[in-house]
Amino acid sequence: MSSRNEILKRVRAAQPTLIPMPADLTSTAAGDVHKFTEVLQGIGGRVVLMEPDEEVPQKLKELFPSANRVVSSIRSLEAFFLHDHAQLDHHSLEDVDIAVIEAQFGVAENGAVWVTEQDTIIRVLPFIAEHLVVLLDKASFVADMHQAYQRVAYDAYGFGVFIAGPSKTADIEQSLVLGAHGPKSMTILVRS
Amino acid sequence: MQSSRDNHSTLAERFNKDEARVSWHDQTLWWIRQKRDKAAWSLGEEWEGLRSQASQIKAHTLSNLSGYLEEFEANAIANGAIVHWAADAKEHNEIVHKILQDNKVTQLVKSKSMLTEECHLNPYLETHGIDVVDTDLGERIVQLANEAPSHIVLPCIHWKKEEIGELFHKHLATPAGNADPSFLTNAARIHLRDKFLTRRVAITGVNFAIAETGEFVVCTNEGNADMGAHLSDVHIACMGIEKLIPLRRHLGVFLRLLARSATGQPVTTYSSHFRKPRQGQQLHIVLVDNGRSQQLAKEDFRNSLKCIRCGACFNTCPVYRRSGGHSYHTAVAGPIGSILAPNLDMKQYADLPFASTLCGSCTNVCPVKIDIHDQLYKWRQVLTKEGYSPKTKTVAMKTMAATLSKPGLFSFAGKWARRIMRIAPWLVNNKMNPWYKQRNMPAAPKQSFTEWYKTNRNKDKK
Numbered sequence: 001m002s003s004r005n006e007i008l009k010r011v012r013a014a015q016p017t018l019i020p021m022p023a024d025l026t027s028t029a030a031g032d033v034h035k036f037t038e039v040l041q042g043i044g045g046r047v048v049l050m051e052p053d054e055e056v057p058q059k060l061k062e063l064f065p066s067a068n069r070v071v072s073s074i075r076s077l078e079a080f081f082l083h084d085h086a087q088l089d090h091h092s093l094e095d096v097d098i099a100v101i102e103a104q105f106g107v108a109e110n111g112a113v114w115v116t117e118q119d120t121i122i123r124v125l126p127f128i129a130e131h132l133v134v135l136l137d138k139a140s141f142v143a144d145m146h147q148a149y150q151r152v153a154y155d156a157y158g159f160g161v162f163i164a165g166p167s168k169t170a171d172i173e174q175s176l177v178l179g180a181h182g183p184k185s186m187t188i189l190v191r192s
Numbered sequence: 193m194q195s196s197r198d199n200h201s202t203l204a205e206r207f208n209k210d211e212a213r214v215s216w217h218d219q220t221l222w223w224i225r226q227k228r229d230k231a232a233w234s235l236g237e238e239w240e241g242l243r244s245q246a247s248q249i250k251a252h253t254l255s256n257l258s259g260y261l262e263e264f265e266a267n268a269i270a271n272g273a274i275v276h277w278a279a280d281a282k283e284h285n286e287i288v289h290k291i292l293q294d295n296k297v298t299q300l301v302k303s304k305s306m307l308t309e310e311c312h313l314n315p316y317l318e319t320h321g322i323d324v325v326d327t328d329l330g331e332r333i334v335q336l337a338n339e340a341p342s343h344i345v346l347p348c349i350h351w352k353k354e355e356i357g358e359l360f361h362k363h364l365a366t367p368a369g370n371a372d373p374s375f376l377t378n379a380a381r382i383h384l385r386d387k388f389l390t391r392r393v394a395i396t397g398v399n400f401a402i403a404e405t406g407e408f409v410v411c412t413n414e415g416n417a418d419m420g421a422h423l424s425d426v427h428i429a430c431m432g433i434e435k436l437i438p439l440r441r442h443l444g445v446f447l448r449l450l451a452r453s454a455t456g457q458p459v460t461t462y463s464s465h466f467r468k469p470r471q472g473q474q475l476h477i478v479l480v481d482n483g484r485s486q487q488l489a490k491e492d493f494r495n496s497l498k499c500i501r502c503g504a505c506f507n508t509c510p511v512y513r514r515s516g517g518h519s520y521h522t523a524v525a526g527p528i529g530s531i532l533a534p535n536l537d538m539k540q541y542a543d544l545p546f547a548s549t550l551c552g553s554c555t556n557v558c559p560v561k562i563d564i565h566d567q568l569y570k571w572r573q574v575l576t577k578e579g580y581s582p583k584t585k586t587v588a589m590k591t592m593a594a595t596l597s598k599p600g601l602f603s604f605a606g607k608w609a610r611r612i613m614r615i616a617p618w619l620v621n622n623k624m625n626p627w628y629k630q631r632n633m634p635a636a637p638k639q640s641f642t643e644w645y646k647t648n649r650n651k652d653k654k
Contacts, residue, residue, distance in 0.1 A: 004277035007481045011433065012258040014489035019255040021438060022248040025241065025445060039458055091389050091423060109448075110458035123470055124422035127415045127462075145444040145459075153441050158271075158468035162447070164459050167415040171330035171346065173353045174220055175373035180329060181381060181388070182415030182462075 029143035031108035033190055036141055040111030044178050045165040045186040049138075052192055056100070056135065059189060064098055064131065072100035073121040074135065085121050093122065099129035099183075103163075105140040106188070107148050112164035113188065114148060116157040123159050132166070132183040138192045199543040199582070204515035205629065217350060218513040224346075225507040227456025228557065235448075245445050247561035250498035253436055254488060260403040260436045261479065267406025271468045273475040281311035284480045288313060288395070288428060289320055291476055295426055297322075297393045301384075303410070303417035304328040305397030306344050306501060307430050307480060309523040313395075325387045327416040329380050336363045342517025344524055345454050345503035350516055384416070394420030398431035399500070400446055401477075404439045407467035408477070411450060411460040418464055426474045429466065433484050434497040446500060449559040453502040487535045492570045496531045498560040505554035505564055511547055520544060527554035531567040534575065542580035545571035584626070603642060610636040 037047040050059060056077060060070060071093065072080035080100060082088065093099075101120050103113035113134055117123055126132050142148050152160065167182030178184055208214055232239045253260055265275045278284035284307075292300070300317075302308065302324055314324050314335075326335045330347035334340065336359055341347030348356070357371035366379045396417045401408040408429055410417045421427045437446065443463075451457040469475035487493055506512045506526035517525040522533040522541060527548060533541035545568045554564040575581050581589075595602050612619050613636035620633050639647075 003279040003283060003481075007277055007279055007433070007479070007485060008258050008261060010481070010485035011261065011488060014485050015257050016255050016491070016494070019248075019252045021252045022245055024441065025245050043457065043461075094385070094389060107459075112459050112463070124419070127418045127422065145448050146441075149441040149444040153439075157465070159470070160465040160467070161418070162459065162463040164461050167413070167461055169329045169377055169414050170455075171328070171333065171348055172356055172373040172376055173351075174223070174346075174349075175353070177374050177377040179381065180377060180414035180416070181327070181384060181419050 027146050031141035031143035035108040036106050043165040047188045049190050067097040069096050070098045090124050093128045096129040098131045099125050100133045102135045109144040112162040116160040127182045132186045134188050200519050200547040203519035207516040221507045221513045231452035231456040263403040271406045273477050276478045278480045280482045284311045285316040299323040300393040301325050301327050301391045301420040302395040388419045393426045394424035395428045398435050401435045402440050410464045413461045428476045430478045453504040453559040483536045495562050504557040508553045508557050527564045542575050606640050
């Protein structure tokens with residue numbers, strides 16, 4: 001505690017006269033699924049548009065025919081829902097092939113989706129699975145990060161994350177490799 | 193290993209021995225700089241507005257840093273985090289060690305944190321019997337090789353894939369001779385996944401801390417910070433006090449700039465906002481000064497604290513690209529490191545502000561508009577005044593000053609220099625002349641500008 005007061009004292013003495021905070025940048029552009037799709041594909045993700053009569057479980061079977069363990073944080077996906085999430089050891093999700101979660105909205109300029117702890121129930125879920133599938137409504141797109149933060153400016157989440165594509169690295173001679181520590185692919189299922 | 197007496201030019205000279213490697217290093221970084229340009233230009237006119245906005249938000253924050261630190265602390269505590277304050281590197285390391293002792297832990301995973309590099313946390317913990325595993329792929333590579341990162345965003349940019357293949361063969365038992373990046377990355381994935389699943393403590397860095405909410409944001413592409421933090425019982429986040437920004441919505445500005453400036457991506461794969469500990473988890477935040485308040489007090493150098501550690505100034509710097517990160521002998525290399533390091537130790541880092549051509553490219557690409565090359569120039573003046581400028585440079589500068597102040601001597605010296613370069617080029621093209629290293633001297637002109645002017649002026653008159 002002694003360092004705290006000492007540091008604050010030094011900072012107070014060092015900082016210049018107050019410089020005003022600039023007014024916020026705003027944007028009026030509209031976000032849409034087309035721009036989002038183009039950007040996400042550019043960074044290794046994919047967007048699949050679902051027909052109104054298509055069901056998620058069938059779609060998953062079609063996209064990932066050989067998946068063994070599929071789990072979801074979405075209650076309505078009864079067959080995949082993590083019913084035992086309250087007791088579950090999170091490490092046990094280590095062999096999950098596909099995690100299915102719902103995102104709150106997508107950001108067209110960078111292909112990111114916003115997800116909080118409420119959406120994933122278990123924080124590590126979208127990171128530990130081999131493949132990530134995200135459900136999103138067609139109407140849920142903003143143009144850029146300014147609009148994104150307008151939406152979440154006062155949300156009281158414990159943990160929230162923008163996810164843009166599969167986990168990746170280019171640390172070895174700048175060769176892009178998908179699937180560094182997290183999912184090797186990211187699929188967005190857009191519901192009309 | 194380098195000795196403590198090696199300066200930038202000695203270390204750069206060593207790096208320059210392998211010319212093919214220097215060209216490769218240079219071109220790789222220039223390619224990343226070009227990706228950055230493309231990403232920046234894709235935003236059109238918005239880009240410059242974002243840079244100004246980011247710079248102004250940081251200027252405002254620094255002018256009320258004490259207030260924002262207190263606000264951040266209060267909100268973080270209300271969120272359930274435990275906040276620690278460290279005046280210097282030593283105290284930071286002791287705080288982290290104490291948390292480990294309290295939890296009876298001797299092994300941990302760590303995601304990228306240049307602050308912990310600056311504080312030399314790894315060697316400190318290792319002497320206390322703690323096993324630290326760096327989980328960023330590039331950082332793991334240099335850790336296995338017992339090296340420090342050579343770049344803040346691309347830690348092993350100086351390594352060739354064949355060398356990484358050999359390193360992994362030795363440490364991770366991959367087949368000899370396999371240098372395929374996908375294969376090696378997957379080997380590291382398997383190796384590190386085991387660490388994520390078995391370590392109870394995770395250390396992460398912090399990209400931004402929000403005063404308004406007491407939360408902090410960590411940006412990665414690999415997902416290693418999240419794998420570590422979400423699977424741990426204890427999460428320790430270490431941050432310099434300059435990481436503060438006032439409001440959550442300010443992240444919109446900074447996240448639009450960070451990845452585009454760093455690697456040319458529209459955003460990092462993961463931008464993780466940690467506000468409250470997971471149920472049953474401990475969340476510690478260590479706020480570190482380590483010279484930052486001292487830098488804040490210096491009007492000429494204060495702006496360096498705006499840095500968001502994107503590395504754009506490294507990638508564009510003609511000196512960094514050709515001298516390599518290790519030639520800077522400090523945790524944060526490149527142009528920004530050269531204006532940060534002398535603040536910590538003027539004597540040890542007196543050479544760094546001179547490791548620049550002052551071309552200004554760093555300033556032009558900086559997403560928060562730090563006047564990097566002006567600060568490099570100002571540091572040279574401070575260092576010279578304090579008597580820390582390199583000796584050979586001091587002698588050369590004094591000779592130069594004397595020659596330039598006497599027109600007769602200047603024209604005499606010029607005439608003889610041109611004559612010597614024509615008649616006896618070996619007198620300048622030799623190892624005694626530092627300008628000859630890795631360069632050819634230009635051909636000497638037959639006459640000086642003054643001579644040319646006199647001749648041509650007379651021609652006109654006729």
